[in-house]
Structure formats: structure tokens, C-alpha cells
Amino acid sequence: MCLICLANGFGQDFQKDSSIQTYLNQIPEESRSNPDIVKAIERVRILRANRGRLGKKHPSYESVQKQVDQAEQALEGLIKKYTSGEREGESATPKKQMPNDSITKNRNPANPLGLSPDPIENMQRSARESGFAPWGYWGGNPETYSSWKDHTNRLVPIYVLGSDLSKYRDKNSVYRDPNKIQYLYGRVPENTLNPNADYMDLTDLYDLQRNAVESGGKKYIFLVVFDGLDFDTLRASAIYKKGEVGYEQGRGTGLVFQDFDRCVSDFAYAVTSPYGREITVDVDAQRLIENPTQLGGYDPKLGGASPWEKSRDRDYLFGKSRLSFHAVTDSSAAASSMVTGRKIINATLNITNQGDELETIGRWVQREKNFEIGVVTTVPFCHATPAAAYAVNVSRNDYQDIARDMLGLPSVSHRVNPLPGMDVVIGCGAMDQSESEISQGLNYIPGNPYISEADLEQIASNNYVVARRTQGVFGKSILDQAVEHSILQKKRLFGFFGVKFGHLPFQTANEDFASVGKSYSQQDRLENPNLSDFTEAAIRRLETNQAGFWLLIEAGDVDLAAHENDIDRLIGSVLQGEKAVEIIIQWIESNHFWDESLLIIASDHGHGFHLADPTAFARARSAGK
Numbered sequence: 001m002c003l004i005c006l007a008n009g010f011g012q013d014f015q016k017d018s019s020i021q022t023y024l025n026q027i028p029e030e031s032r033s034n035p036d037i038v039k040a041i042e043r044v045r046i047l048r049a050n051r052g053r054l055g056k057k058h059p060s061y062e063s064v065q066k067q068v069d070q071a072e073q074a075l076e077g078l079i080k081k082y083t084s085g086e087r088e089g090e091s092a093t094p095k096k097q098m099p100n101d102s103i104t105k106n107r108n109p110a111n112p113l114g115l116s117p118d119p120i121e122n123m124q125r126s127a128r129e130s131g132f133a134p135w136g137y138w139g140g141n142p143e144t145y146s147s148w149k150d151h152t153n154r155l156v157p158i159y160v161l162g163s164d165l166s167k168y169r170d171k172n173s174v175y176r177d178p179n180k181i182q183y184l185y186g187r188v189p190e191n192t193l194n195p196n197a198d199y200m201d202l203t204d205l206y207d208l209q210r211n212a213v214e215s216g217g218k219k220y221i222f223l224v225v226f227d228g229l230d231f232d233t234l235r236a237s238a239i240y241k242k243g244e245v246g247y248e249q250g251r252g253t254g255l256v257f258q259d260f261d262r263c264v265s266d267f268a269y270a271v272t273s274p275y276g277r278e279i280t281v282d283v284d285a286q287r288l289i290e291n292p293t294q295l296g297g298y299d300p301k302l303g304g305a306s307p308w309e310k311s312r313d314r315d316y317l318f319g320k321s322r323l324s325f326h327a328v329t330d331s332s333a334a335a336s337s338m339v340t341g342r343k344i345i346n347a348t349l350n351i352t353n354q355g356d357e358l359e360t361i362g363r364w365v366q367r368e369k370n371f372e373i374g375v376v377t378t379v380p381f382c383h384a385t386p387a388a389a390y391a392v393n394v395s396r397n398d399y400q401d402i403a404r405d406m407l408g409l410p411s412v413s414h415r416v417n418p419l420p421g422m423d424v425v426i427g428c429g430a431m432d433q434s435e436s437e438i439s440q441g442l443n444y445i446p447g448n449p450y451i452s453e454a455d456l457e458q459i460a461s462n463n464y465v466v467a468r469r470t471q472g473v474f475g476k477s478i479l480d481q482a483v484e485h486s487i488l489q490k491k492r493l494f495g496f497f498g499v500k501f502g503h504l505p506f507q508t509a510n511e512d513f514a515s516v517g518k519s520y521s522q523q524d525r526l527e528n529p530n531l532s533d534f535t536e537a538a539i540r541r542l543e544t545n546q547a548g549f550w551l552l553i554e555a556g557d558v559d560l561a562a563h564e565n566d567i568d569r570l571i572g573s574v575l576q577g578e579k580a581v582e583i584i585i586q587w588i589e590s591n592h593f594w595d596e597s598l599l600i601i602a603s604d605h606g607h608g609f610h611l612a613d614p615t616a617f618a619r620a621r622s623a624g625k
Contacts, residue, residue: 040074040078043075043130044072047071067130067131119621119624120240120508120509120510120567120620121508121509123567124516124567127567131144135616136610136613138607142612147608149608151605152230153271153329154272154303155231155272155298155304156229156230156269156602156604157267157307159258159266160265160267160600161265162212165266168268169198169200174204175192175298189295189296189298190299190326191297191300191324192298196305197305198305198306199268199270199271200271205270205338205600209223209550217596218598219596220588220593221600222597223338223553224555224600225603225604227556227558228559228606229606230609231269231307232609233607233609235247238253238254240509240617240618251267256578257578257581263594273296273328273329274329274346275327276291277327277346279291279345281395286412288394295326296326296327302316307606330347330396331385331388332384332387332388333346333348335389336348336350336360336388338388339389340358340359348394348395349384349388351394360388360389362422363390372550373423373424373542373550374538374542375406375425375427376551378531378534378556378557378573379427381426381495382400382429383396385554385604386406386554387402387406391411393405393411398439398440399449400444400450401413401440403451403455406419407494422492423541424492424538425494426479428497429496429502430468430498431499431502451496464486464492465485468496474526475497479537482537495537504531505525506572507576508568510572510624515569530576531553532580535584536583555574557569558570559607565609
């Protein structure tokens with residue numbers, strides 16, 4: 001198929017729009033690649049497509065029509081300038097312009113505007129520039145593409161391979177029992193007791209993991225966290241990958257963990273709400289200064305009894321309802337609940353509302369079962385989710401001390417008796433520098449905000465093999481060599497990679513890493529492994545321990561993309577995480593370990609995306625091919 005403008009997920013060749021072609025005919029050929037002209041024409045085309053998709057009876061039609069009129073006037077003004085030679089600072093004879101590489105790289109006679117061949121990228125650009133998308137929106141206003149960039153209280157999907165979830169859902173749901181709710185929240189929150197609840201809670205994942213080891217004979221525990229993934233973004237990703245709308249509710253189809261059927265498996269959805277919202281803390285003294293006044297809970301009548309049920313109060317899921325308020329979780333409280341079985345206060349790590357330390361499932365299997373334990377992530381290695389696997393701190397932002405807990409060094413929370421440390425830690429943050437970090441307290445060491453050079457030197461001289469992003473060296477090779485050395489030398493493994501701002505390069509839906517407003521150098525791509533490489537390296541190192549291992553894998557860039565309301569990057573991040581799941585499944589199956597393995601795929605919280613037209617993502621997949 002020719003390169004087609006697919007900004008709205010359906011094919012509309014701009015050449016078929018006679019008025020757009022008329023505009024093009026008025027512009028000198030040498031000026032058609034000018035960025036101002038290209039943007040103006042594309043905006044007119046996008047807005048017209050949106051208007052046509054809505055129809056005159058839609059409540060947003062008049063608003064979009066006004067935007068169309070304004071865009072057409074702006075374009076006509078530009079055309080006058082370029083045809084009359086009256087551009088500011090130029091003579092009447094237009095100068096021949098050098099082509100703009102970002103615009104002309106895909107130009108051909110069928111695509112004189114040089115638009116991206118990536119349909120999802122075009123969908124994202126269209127939505128961002130016009131402020132509207134007929135296929136979906138972020139927040140509570142369907143007329144505005146982006147009106148919410150934070151977490152929500154949505155129920156999130158949970159998948160399990162190698163076990164089932166019958167102990168935690170339907171008649172066994174914790175939300176049917178006031179005593180269990182009391183234990184979770186320290187009270188029975190308003191409208192939270194539900195005699196018909198079929199959903200579970202994130203804290204149930206701790207019990208699932210512990211029971212799997214204690215009574216289920218499981219030796220290999222994998223907890224894969226798609227940070228910030230909820231039902232609608234998962235569904236958009238699955239539809240895009242499969243190229244068809246395969247489901248409207250339930251377990252779904254399209255991704256490997258949805259379709260896998262060669263072992264016992266199950267699907268459920270969970271409440272994510274924390275004990276309470278973030279409070280003031282003293283990082284240096286490791287003290288909670290106050291009690292939370294905004295507390296957790298879940299009201300199914302307002303939020304929905306399932307993740308696909310429409311919320312009756314669009315403000316409830318955002319924590320803004322006047323009818324019923326329940327705190328919305330952050331990643332540290334959510335991840336801590338998965339690994340300790342307890343609800344905690346937002347922005348803290350594995351510490352009760354009374355300030356008592358909680359032991360994570362990773363630390364328990366390390367102490368009681370001689371398991372080796374590890375984490376891998378696409379974001380800074382000591383960010384909230386990987387940190388929750390092991391560290392204890394009153395603040396998720398005290399990165400250097402969290403790193404010390406994870407790597408077995410004395411920290412502000414374990415000054416005298418440091419934690420034993422993790423056997424494998426692989427993540428990002430290697431390219432960042434900061435001279436001052438108030439949130440990290442008085443012991444902050446200027447330089448890398450996640451781990452000091454002194455601490456790096458100490459672990460390297462003791463019991464870790466360190467693999468670090470190195471200029472001009474293929475990142476996967478560095479990591480592979482470090483794995484071999486750690487095995488031969490019987491040492492632990494620390495991998496430190498990433499681009500500036502602490503993450504791996506963001507994968508897009510078509511895997512070209514070029515999203516709207518973001519691109520990466522060849523060095524960024526080559527000098528960094530990917531999440532699958534991280535996962536494979538961790539397994540290779542951990543499998544040498546005959547007693548067993550526990551491994552957390554985080555697709556953390558799902559959350560970063562959701563915070564920026566970028567559907568292109570979000571789908572790419574989900575697909576990258578799916579590949580890591582495939583690596584795990586391949587390892588289990590090649591060793592015939594399903595009887596000894598538990599694989600959990602979970603989200604820690606939702607975001608505010610609403611999928612309005614799922615067929616747009618199916619069409620985008622077909623067009624992208």
C-alpha cells in the first residue's frame with residue numbers, strides 16, 4: 001500500500017481530498033518541504049478527518065469545526081506569504097530551501113508531505129496537535145485527548161501461569177469480608193465492603209508467592225510488573241499486535257500471556273488503593289512525621305465492579321470525587337503491597353504506617369529458602385518498583401540509600417546491620433548527574449543521583465561484577481561478558497545502563513524507537529541492551545543456584561509513556577515487556593520446569609486512558625504492514 005495518512009487509524013489518502021491538493025498546487029514545489037507548510041497542511045487534514053469521523057450530531061462537532069476554520073485560515077495565510085514572496089526578511093524571489101531531513105526522509109510521489117509510515121505515530125501526532133482523537137482519550141473528558149496525566153484507582157489486570165487465582169477472587173475475595181478489609185486498611189473504608197465482589201487485591205500476590213514456595217514446591221518465582229498498565233491500554237496493545245479486535249472484556253487475546261495454554265493459568269483483576277496518600281517524612285531520621293488524612297479503599301459502584309465496566313463518577317477514579325473519596329496509589333505503595341502483603345502509605349517503601357519495617361517476599365526466600373534474588377527494569381534500578389523488591393525507606397526518592405540496601409551496603413535505614421543485598425540488579429540511570437538532591441537527605445553524594453561512584457567502587461571490589469554502559473561498546477556484549485565473569489567468579493551481578501533521564505530508549509509500537517518529539521542516537525541504541533537482554537542475563541546468572549530464585553522484571557516505561565499520554569510509546573513498551581515474558585516462558589519450557597515455576601504478570605496501578613474505538617488500532621496494524 002502507498003504511504004497513507006493514517007493519523008486517525010483509518011486510511012484517508014490526502015490526495016483524494018481535492019481541496020488539500022488545491023492547496024498543494026498553489027505552493028511552489030521548492031517550498032512544499034518547508035516545516036511550516038507541512039505542519040499547517042497536516043493540521044488541516046487531521047482536523048478535517050476528525051470532523052468527518054464525528055458527524056454533525058456529535059456534541060464535539062462544532063468545536064472541531066471551529067478548529068478546522070482556524071487551521072484553514074492559518075494555512076491560507078502561509079500560502080499567500082509563500083506565493084507572494086512576502087516572508088519576513090526575504091525578497092520577493094523565494095530562495096530554494098534545503099530539505100528538512102525529518103520531513104523528507106519518506107518523501108515519494110505518493111507522499112509529498114513526507115509523513116511517517118508508522119500509523120500509530122501518526123495517530124499520536126494527530127491527537128497531540130488537534131487535542132482530540134476519536135479512538136481514545138486520557139482523563140474524564142471524551143472531547144479532549146489529554147486531560148489527565150496521573151494514576152487512577154482503576155482495577156488492574158492480573159495474569160498467572162503455573163498456578164490459579166481461585167483462592168483470591170469471586171467468593172474468596174477479601175472485599176467480601178469486613179475483617180480482612182479491616183486488616184488491610186486498619187478500618188473498613190466507606191463503600192468498600194462488597195458482598196458480590198469478584199476482584200482480588202494486590203496484596204494477595206504476596207500470599208500467592210509465599211504459598212507457591214511453602215506448599216506448592218515452586219523454586220522459580222517470576223513477578224513481571226507492567227508499571228501503569230490498565231485494561232484499556234492492555235487491550236489497545238493486544239488489538240494492535242493481533243490486528244483485530246479479539247475481545248471486549250475478560251482475559252483477552254493477542255499477547256503471549258493472554259493466549260498461553262500449555263500450563264495451568266488464570267486471570268483476575270485487583271484493587272490497587274494504598275493505605276493512604278503521601279505524608280511528610282524525615283529522610284535523615286527515617287521517621288514518618290504525620291499520619292495520613294486521605295485514606296484508601298474502593299467503591300465498586302463508582303469505580304466499576306470490573307475494569308471494563310464504565311465508571312459512574314468519572315472523578316472517582318482520579319481521587320477527586322465529592323461522592324466518595326479513596327486515595328489513589330503510587331508505584332512504591334503498590335509494589336510494596338505485592339511483595340509484603342500489606343497496604344502502606346504512598347511514597348514509602350516496605351514500612352507500615354507505624355514506621356515498622358516489613359520483610360519482602362524476596363528477602364524471605366533469601367533468608368528461609370536460600371534462594372538467590374534479582375530485579376531488572378527499564379528505568380532507574382532503584383526506582384519505586386524495583387526498590388520495593390528489597391529496600392526499606394520512608395521515601396522512595398532517597399535513591400542512593402535505596403541502592404545501598406539493594407546492594408548490601410550500610411544505608412540510612414540499616415546503618416549498623418546492612419541487608420544482605422540482592423544477587424542480580426540490572427537497570428538504568430547510568431547517564432544522569434546531579435549536584436544536589438534535597439529529597440535524599442544530608443548524606444547525598446553529588447554525582448550520579450542513583451548510586452555514588454564510591455559505592456560503585458566498593459561493590460566492584462567486593463562481590464559484584466559491574467556491567468556499565470561504555471562509549472563505543474555494544475551494550476549487550478558488555479552485559480553478556482559480565483554474566484560469564486559473575487558465574488565463573490561466583491560473584492553477584494550489577495548492570496547499569498540507560499540514556500539521559502534514567503531509562504532505556506523508549507520502544508514505539510512499530511519498534512523503530514522514533515516517537516513524536518523524541519529520537520535516539522545510534523550510540524543510545526547500540527550501547528544499551530533491551531529488557532529481554534536484561535531478563536535473559538538475570539536468568540542465566542540466577543539459574544546457577546540450585547536452591548531456586550526469585551526475580552522481579554519491570555516494564556517501567558509503560559508508566560512513563562502513560563504519564564505523557566503517548567499511546568505510541570505505551571504500546572511499544574507493552575510489546576517490549578511481552579518479549580521479556582516470552583524469554584521467561586522459553587526458559588521454563590526448555591527446562592521442563594512448569595511444575596516448579598510460578599509466573600505472575602501484573603500491573604501496579606492504572607492510568608486514565610479510555611479506548612473509544614478499538615478498531616482504529618486493528619486498522620493501524622494492517623496499514624503498518
